[in-house]
Amino acid sequence: MSDLAGERPSDTSAGRRLTTREAAQLLGVKPATVYAYVSRGQLGSRRDAAGRGSTFDASEVEALARRSRREAAGPAGELAVRTALTLIEADRYFYRGVDAVELASRYAYEEVAEWLWTGSLPHGARFAAPPEALAAARRAVAALPDHGGPLDRLRVAVAAAAVVDPLRFDLSEEAVLGSARCLIPTLVGALPEAAPASVPASAPASAPASVPGDGDGDRDGDGRLARALWPRLTGREPDPAAVDALDLALALLVDHDLAASTLAVRVAASARAHPYAAVSAGLGVLEGPLHGAAGRLAHRMLVEVLERGGAAPVVAEHLRAGRRVPGLGHRLYRGEDPRARALFGRLEALPQAAAALGAARDVAAVTARHGLHANVDLALAVLTVSCGMTAEAGETVFAVARTAGWIAHALEEYRERPLRMRPSGHYTGPRPPRPLP
Known part of the structure; x- marks a missing residue:
């Protein structure tokens, strides 16, 4: 018995x-x-x-x-949550105990995601978008106004994919992982393809490019998510070295401990929201200007530095206006962000990235005396500027990459006591009883 x-x-x-x-x-x-x-x-x-x-x-x-x-109340009232996923210490970070930079430098995004999810590293892992989910997501995204941003499209695509998945309420590890492997390529496939480089930005976009598993086939037989994402970010022809740099960026950004969006995902998972809803919670927080917009701001700053021929006047204007210089500093690292260092190193091999790299280093040199170092947003901006991507491309890369990390945190939270993230409010209003207004 x-x-x-x-x-x-x-x-x-x-x-x-x-x-x-x-x-x-x-x-x-x-x-x-x-x-x-x-x-x-x-x-x-x-x-x-x-x-x-x-x-x-x-x-x-x-x-x-x-x-x-x-456990939710850490030292001095700080929020603390048990996790076996990402450790950050001594200006390095680790995925399940393995140096994350080394892992991301040797393995594709999908393989790194599988490591974070399962603790195993299947060689050649690839994700496929179910035709029904992909079609629903594309229809939903196509119905948005033209001025909709990438996060608008991704949030709508997540909702559409959820509706067509009858197993979304199954929170077993096997079911959640199955949904994750389908959701991420569906998000990529739902995004419109960028206009070709020779076509003005105002011209209508071409038909959506193929993504692994959408029935159209992968044009170069690569099958990697980075290759499928490339035509959604730029109209330039895919350069293998540049696609590799994009793949590295995705793998480096998979997870980064309890960022604000990740905490929102864990709260949703604590309430036993299904994985699509948990990812939607993360995307909602990513929309905030203090979390998801940093890449866009760094991109625009680099473009201005290139136009003006130097970083000094651009940095001075940011500081004079009381604005933080984007792409610099990180509260978890005393020195340079290891993600930025790794991505800069990969971008050095791209001839087309030389000018943007020089601009980024100029910015870092101007601000070095203030103890500020480059973070991953500045490195991501070098990638987006040098590959002809829009300022919003960095947000797309970040959101797609981090979806895998959000799923990993949701899986951890599903194994914990439900509704454990219920802090008590510290009431500061007038003491009752008060007369009825």
Whole structure:
């Protein structure tokens, strides 16, 4: 007989014992998660007298439940969430303990995503967009006004893909990963293709380019998401070295600990929102000017530096207007952002990136005495400027890349106690009772 049905708790001299079902109810998790706690060493267990199921010390389970309720409150009231995904320390960052820059430099975006999701690294991993989801997403995006931005298109595409997925409410790991491998290429395939470089930007865009799994085939047989994303970002012909740089950017941006958008995803997942809804929460936060717009601002600054022939007057105008110089500094790194360093290194191999790279280094040199170093937004701006992409292209790259990280965090949160991210409000209004207005 299973230890989940027909079992009765037993009492021993060591204290009250709980069955698996009772422990799961007290912790607010599924029975399978109770065993995960055991495998992590967070709970002890032993077989009951009949040998038909596991039992758990009630006091130990209650202590774990109390820790879980307190875990959202870190030192000095800071939010702290357990995660085994990304570690940032000593001006480096790691995906599941592996140096993220080394991983991203050697493996494609899809492979890095699989590592973050599963802890395994399948060689040649590729994602495919289901025809029905892709068609629905394209129709929804096509209905938007022409002035809609990339994040508008991505949010609509996520909603459309969710509606046609009847399994979206299945939060098992297998189902969520299946949805993720379909959703990311669907987002890319739903974006309109950029106008060819020889056609004015005001001319109508051509028909959507093919993406892996959309039935049209991948034009160069590559199958990588970066290759499918390229014609959505620029009308220039794909240069293999430039596509490799785009792939590196995607892999470097997969995750970065608990950024604001990632926290929103975890809150949604804590409420057991399905993965499409969790990704939508992340995209909503990314729309904020303090999170997702940095790449756009850095792109425009680099263009201005190139036009004016130097960084000094451009930086001076930003500072005079009280604006932060985009693409510089990161609160998690004392020195240069390791993502920027890696992307700069790859871009050095692109002849067309020389001018934008020089402009970026000029900006960094002008601001060096203030202790500011280049961050990944500045490096991403070099990529977008040198490859003929629009200022909004950096937002698209960031959002597509980070979707994989959001899914990884949602998967982690689905294994935790539901609704655990429920902080208490600190009321500062007038004390009741007050007369009725």
